[in-house]
Amino acid sequence: xxxxxxxxxxxxxxxxxxxxxxxxxxxxxxTSIHNQDRRVLSSASMIGDVQFHLLRVLWPMSKDPFHxxxxxxxNIFQEECLSTSKDHLNNLYSWNKYLTWMKEPNHRKxxxxxxxxxxxxxxxxxxxxxxxxxxxxxxGVDFSPIASRLRDRALPPRPETPTPSxxxxxxxxxxxxxxxxxxxxxxxxxxxxxxxxQSSPLAGVxxxxxxxxxxxxxxxxxxVTFLRAVCIFAQGxxxxxxxxxxxxxxxxxxxxxxLFTAEVDALLRVVQTVRIIIETKKGTRYEDGNSARFKAxxxxxxxxxxxxxxxxNAQQLRQENLTEKRMMISQDRNEVWVIIATFDADxxxxxxxxxxxxxxxxxxxxxxxxxxxYRDVNELGVICLAASLQECQKIYP
Numbered sequence: 249x250x251x252x253x254x255x256x257x258x259x260x261x262x263x264x265x266x267x268x269x270x271x272x273x274x275x276x277x278x279t280s281i282h283n284q285d286r287r288v289l290s291s292a293s294m295i296g297d298v299q300f301h302l303l304r305v306l307w308p309m310s311k312d313p314f315h316x317x318x319x320x321x322x323n324i325f326q327e328e329c330l331s332t333s334k335d336h337l338n339n340l341y342s343w344n345k346y347l348t349w350m351k352e353p354n355h356r357k358x359x360x361x362x363x364x365x366x367x368x369x370x371x372x373x374x375x376x377x378x379x380x381x382x383x384x385x386x387x388g389v390d391f392s393p394i395a396s397r398l399r400d401r402a403l404p405p406r407p408e409t410p411t412p413s414x415x416x417x418x419x420x421x422x423x424x425x426x427x428x429x430x431x432x433x434x435x436x437x438x439x440x441x442x443x444x445x446q447s448s449p450l451a452g453v454x455x456x457x458x459x460x461x462x463x464x465x466x467x468x469x470x471x472v473t474f475l476r477a478v479c480i481f482a483q484g485x486x487x488x489x490x491x492x493x494x495x496x497x498x499x500x501x502x503x504x505x506x507l508f509t510a511e512v513d514a515l516l517r518v519v520q521t522v523r524i525i526i527e528t529k530k531g532t533r534y535e536d537g538n539s540a541r542f543k544a545x546x547x548x549x550x551x552x553x554x555x556x557x558x559x560x561n562a563q564q565l566r567q568e569n570l571t572e573k574r575m576m577i578s579q580d581r582n583e584v585w586v587i588i589a590t591f592d593a594d595x596x597x598x599x600x601x602x603x604x605x606x607x608x609x610x611x612x613x614x615x616x617x618x619x620x621x622y623r624d625v626n627e628l629g630v631i632c633l634a635a636s637l638q639e640c641q642k643i644y645p
Contacts, residue, residue: 254271255537260308261608263306264276264304272298279302280302281299281303282601304607305610306608308612329637332482332484333637334630337629341363342367345364349364350621366476366477367477373469373470374619377619467528470579470619471584472514474619474629475632478629482633482637485633485636495525497556508548512525523642524577524639525550525575525577526578529542532581532582533578542580546587550574551609554599559600565592570592571591575587575588584616584619586614592607
């Protein structure tokens, strides 16, 4: 679980300096994520307030977190991509039918029409997501993917069996990797172990954890289904592959030792290259003090992604004095946030441990886009398709 205890994340450099001192970093300018702690962190979920601050991430935003500032998005996406996206969706029958259906009062309780095309599945996924239990919204807010959260939790001891059967000797899968498997293949078959009763600790704890994992998986399915449906008929987005696959990024220190890893819930690939990352939660961002923990996790994911492959473009950024932008999409229950990360070559050098220059990563959020509001969904669709087209153009100019 995340060890983040701060209630807000720094918005400015001066705010970052002050916040650093509050969490115990006495000399922020001369303390690096690479020299603060020599322990190897096996997972970014172990990161706390100090490590988060040393990622040097700022979250500039307006005073009102719900002020979209969509006018600034015009400076992020190419005009051609935005125009193509708008034209395509405006003329897509199934998209317009989907938006029209969303205008209906209590549309989620009604049987959807048959001519929604791929957006029928989108509507169904959004219906499931809106009904998720908000409890434990921050329980397990960590930097690991959904699939590993269940494995990482300790389960009660398994019931012992007198003699392992031949079935037990089969190669274990990931979830069984911690089990004791006998290597003696010449033992007689034994009767299968009795199943745990409904009231047993194993059944109760495992079932509860499985429900939490499945709930979060529904959010992943909801977002990826929407993104695929938006792109499926768009010319120029054929190579935009939105995948509900977790991916792992690794940050190493300047000696090549692993500092920690961060994993994301889904992503956009274009020719096997990660172009956009996705994080999902079943709780909303600004309820019950979730904001700082959500943003700390997203900061770590973005910084680690940059640490892993940011050097590929660093030389061009340095020579031409440019900044690079990367996109992240975060769905928190029924709210979607578009997050744009901006950094320069100095930050790449810092996060990779090759320089101590004072550089920062900026994370600007836009949203929320409410999946229950057809106007928000229309805006979000245009943005996501434009982003897909733009990322494809970077690979296929």
